Amino acid sequence: MVSSAVRAGFKVGIVGGGAVGTLLAYALNASGVVPYIIYRDNNKKQKRLEKGLKILIRDVARELGSDKEYRIKAHHVTYDELPEKFLDVVFIATKAYDFKDALLSVLPLLNDSCIAISCQNGLGSLEYLERMLGKERAAALILNAGVYEVDDVTYVLAGYGRSYMGQRCRDASPKLGEVAKLLHLLDVRVVKDVEGYRWLKLIVNSAINPITAILKAKNSIIIEDPLAAKLASKTVLEGWLVSKAAKINLPRNPLVELLNVAYHTRDNYSSMYQDIIKGKRTEIDYINAAIVEVGRRVGVRAVINQVLTYIIKSLEASSQSVAED
Template sequence: MKITVIGAGALGTFYGGMMSAAGYDVTIVCREKDVETLKKGINIKGQIEKQANPDVSSSPPLSDIVFTAVKSYDVESAISDLPLKPDTVVIIIHNGLGCDEIAASKLGKGHVGIGVSYSGVTFVRPGTVSVAGYTETVFGSIENDVSARLGEVVKILESSGLKARVAEDIRSAQWEKLYANVGINAITAITGLKNGMLLEVPSLRSLVVSAVEEAGRVSAASGIKTDVDPVDKTFKVIKDTYNNRSSMLQDISKEKPTEIDVLNGKVSEIGHKLGIPTPVNDTITALVKGIEKRHGN
């Protein structure tokens, strides 16, 4: 079975390296300038220590399973020239909402799966990442035939040492992760703090609660039913990734664009459409966009 991972950032390097270290036939697709560096090997350090030597390319080969581990704003370009077999599963691993719909509009029916990753992985340099925490990866699809094929993906990750499962309702699973992202990513990006510090400052703890409670009201109005309390879920993720620097904080530190539009911005967007007030997420989104503007994005 041929596996391709598109994106050699934190998550792409992590997942590609873990599967390659377990003996799977993996190709990591990266920018041309990083090909030679990644060909020297993948190093995963921190809570998980692995070394691997996957194939490396600047263009995706024909594969059975494709993981896209790029930022939300890069998903469309990442899959634009993707070669597909009739049963190739393309798993969009991303934060927020909306990217799998973009992928499905480009790739058509029968291909698109969704991956929700509960992990704290920091990009150190091309080919090297540091793992502060990992809980699980949740897979699913809004297409039943694709969901049925995701069990094989779960087996691959589990045999690579990573807990994984297929969700019965992937939209609910996405919202459960979104709650945590809404309460963590933008606030840590604005303050520069690691995840755990949000629980140590009372005013920030309250801000997390307000942002996540808004997201809970929006999801309920959207007809989403989850098995978790949004605030409790967020606090658990914060504790599980206590020493992690969120992906948005990493982006802000590098003066890169953020994924605010598919996180707090998406809560605001859906809330406005449904007539649900979202003043906290509106403000947080505006502040991050202000930082992006300062950086020239």
């Protein structure tokens, strides 16, 4: 069945052509949509135009090497190549620390009814989006998928579960349901209490991301190594205490969610681990450090999250130093 969004000729943009942006393009292609992947770097755009962009779909039940390859269909463009008020929907799929610049760059391209959807880990991006566009035009996609980069034009989807999308306003935009249909391949559901789902993912990420980065391991380490599992559980419990004090209603038990996510993405390398080994900045300030800050405001000391933040920042600094050398 063809979505009404496709029939209406929705023009969909994706800011950020990394792992998440590629995954979104793959899902949109399955719904008959060819998105506009928007770059600030013309060199990266040219490389994609020359070599193409592909995603490998990994069946974790089979041996490695049996991945199915899918070539992404997309319009690769820079910001200045699209007319003003062109886009009906835009996904901002950059790193959290690049979100503000990305939003300011894409703002002129959004039409007056455009829905902008943040796809970032952690806290801060949705809040800024709401301040810039208003809550009625700002949404968050809580994506539960394991995707990692092989090279500049190749990504691997190593596993995924149900994802969620919603807004923090009383009446969600009807357009949001249409967007969810376009992402049916990723099992995206529109929810009323998106804040609970944001925090659920935040708490799970606060354990999986730094621990896998520190131990230099796939997500499976969380369920295979007893000490890693213990540390992950204590990290989640601490985040849970902060969320309760902040009066956040989680939709599920985060300890159970931790195990489910670690299992379903067991063949994935977390984004934080990938950032460390590439000598890049991580999103620790938007995940663990954000939990520490909220904890400070509500009177809960998040000691484990603080220690993990210190360790990751130290690893980040040393890996960037090596990359520069």
